[in-house]
Structure formats: C-alpha cells, structure tokens
Amino acid sequence: MSSRRSRSRQPGVSRISDDQIADLVSKLQQLIPEIRNRRSDKVSASKVLQETCNYIRNLHREVDDLSDRLSALLASTDTDSDQAAIIRSLLM
Amino acid sequence: MTSNRVFFNTSSRKARCARRFLQSLLRIRQRRPGSLSSEEVRQRSRRIKMAAYSSMACTVGSRRAWSRAIIFRLQSRAGRHGRMRRRCLGVKKKPSREMSQADRLRDLVPGGEALDFCNLLEETAHYIKCLSSQVEIMKSIADIYCRS
Numbered sequence: 615m616s617s618r619r620s621r622s623r624q625p626g627v628s629r630i631s632d633d634q635i636a637d638l639v640s641k642l643q644q645l646i647p648e649i650r651n652r653r654s655d656k657v658s659a660s661k662v663l664q665e666t667c668n669y670i671r672n673l674h675r676e677v678d679d680l681s682d683r684l685s686a687l688l689a690s691t692d693t694d695s696d697q698a699a700i701i702r703s704l705l706m
Numbered sequence: 707m708t709s710n711r712v713f714f715n716t717s718s719r720k721a722r723c724a725r726r727f728l729q730s731l732l733r734i735r736q737r738r739p740g741s742l743s744s745e746e747v748r749q750r751s752r753r754i755k756m757a758a759y760s761s762m763a764c765t766v767g768s769r770r771a772w773s774r775a776i777i778f779r780l781q782s783r784a785g786r787h788g789r790m791r792r793r794c795l796g797v798k799k800k801p802s803r804e805m806s807q808a809d810r811l812r813d814l815v816p817g818g819e820a821l822d823f824c825n826l827l828e829e830t831a832h833y834i835k836c837l838s839s840q841v842e843i844m845k846s847i848a849d850i851y852c853r854s
Contacts, residue, residue: 634824638824638827638831641827641831642830642831645831660807663810670833670834673837677759677840677844678755680758680848681751681754681755681758681844682748684847685748685751687851687852688731689741690851
C-alpha cells in the first residue's frame with residue numbers, strides 16, 4: 615500500500631494505537647546514546663528510527679572490527695589459564 | 707559484603723553469554739594453533755564473528771524473533787558448509803529512497819521482515835541491548851588479551 619511508503623507518521627496497521635507506538639519509540643530513544651545524551655524532548659519518531667538504524671549499523675561494524683582484533687590477538691596469546699581470570703573480570 | 711551469588715538479571719545473562727563466547731573462542735584457537743597466514747587470520751575472524759552472534763542468540767534462545775532468526779540462519783548455513791556471507795547475519799539490502807524508516811530497520815534487525823511495526827520496535831530494543839552487551843564482552847576480552 616502506498617501508506618507504507620509515505621513519510622507520514624501513520625503506521626501501516628490501524629489496530630496499533632499511536633500511543634503504543636509513541637511509547638515504544640520513547641523506549642528506543644532511551645537506548646540510543648546519540649539521542650539520550652542530547653537531552654532534547656523534541657526528537658521526532660522519524661529521527662529516532664534513523665538514529666536507531668545508524669546505531670545498529672555501528673554496532674555491527676564494531677563486532678566486525680572486534681572480531682578482526684580478536685583474531686589477531688588469538689595468535690599471540692597461548693595460555694589457556696586466562697579463561698578463569700577473564701570470566702572473573704567479566705563478572706565484576 | 708561481596709558475594710559471588712549476587713546475580714542481577716542482566717549480569718547473569720551477560721555472564722552466560724560471555725562464558726559461551728569465550729568457550730567458542732578457545733575452541734577456534736585450538737583448531738589451528740600457532741601463527742597463521744593472513745588469509746587464515748581473516749577466516750578465523752569470520753568464525754569469531756559467527757561465534758559472537760551465535761552466543762548472543764543462544765543465550766536468549768527462542769524467546770525473541772531476532773534470536774530465532776539468527777539461530778535459524780546459522781543452522782542452515784552449517785548444513786551447507788557455505789562460505790560466510792554477510793547477508794546471512796542480516797545486513798544486506800541496497801538502501802533506496804523509497805524505503806521507509808521501518809523497512810530500513812527491518813533490514814537491520816534479524817527476523818524483522820515478518821514483524822509488524824509495533825513488534826519490530828520491541829524486538830529492536832531488545833536486539834540493541836544484547837548487541838551492545840556483546841560488544842562490551844568482546845572489548846573486555848580483547849583488552850585482557852592485549853594486557854597479558
């Protein structure tokens with residue numbers, strides 16, 4: 615339907631209330647550091663979604679980079695006794 | 707008083723995820739110990755990335771659409787012995803101007819294609835929490851390996 619493609623605020627499904635959506639959007643807002651730090655009340659839903667997408671892409675990229683880093687590091691460490699120490703420090 | 711038994715919900719999930727990921731990591735190292743060619747290092751990096759998403763999803767289990775989607779993709783990939791494709795972990799669609807924000811989000815969140823907008827937002831919130839938690843785990847491990 616063309617409503618899915620329009621830039622308006624209306625969701626495609628009518629049985630979900632706007633309040634519900636606004637609620638979820640504000641919940642998302644709290645999770646995204648970009649928006650949370652700006653402390654602005656006037657963030658539109660569209661902006662929240664946009665920042666969410668950017669944030670997720672950044673996280674994916676971080677996972678990629680950290681995988682590369684860990685792969686390089688695994689070559690240089692060769693003791694298995696790290697494991698207990700690592701878990702202990704991760705639990706703190 | 708410090709006690710080892712104090713487990714909040716989040717740290718317990720995070721600890722389980724960390725443990726699972728660490729075990730995968732050590733298994734990956736044991737497969738081919740010693741120094742590797744740069745191609746092998748790249749291949750190992752892909753395995754580590756898979757282990758990251760796998761431990762993240764398996765810790766959550768089937769409770770969430772995104773975790774189910776990841777588990778399903780990893781299992782069907784394992785059956786085919788295929789090379790790792792980025793598409794499998796939920797990344798690949800060419801963004802076009804006609805796509806709505808919600809569709810872009812559906813591309814990024816595993817399992818998002820089948821969700822209505824409301825559920826998509828809920829899944830996204832949970833996915834973001836777990837993903838950032840996973841990134842923290844990987845950073846901690848990398849730092850510890852760097853130091854030792």
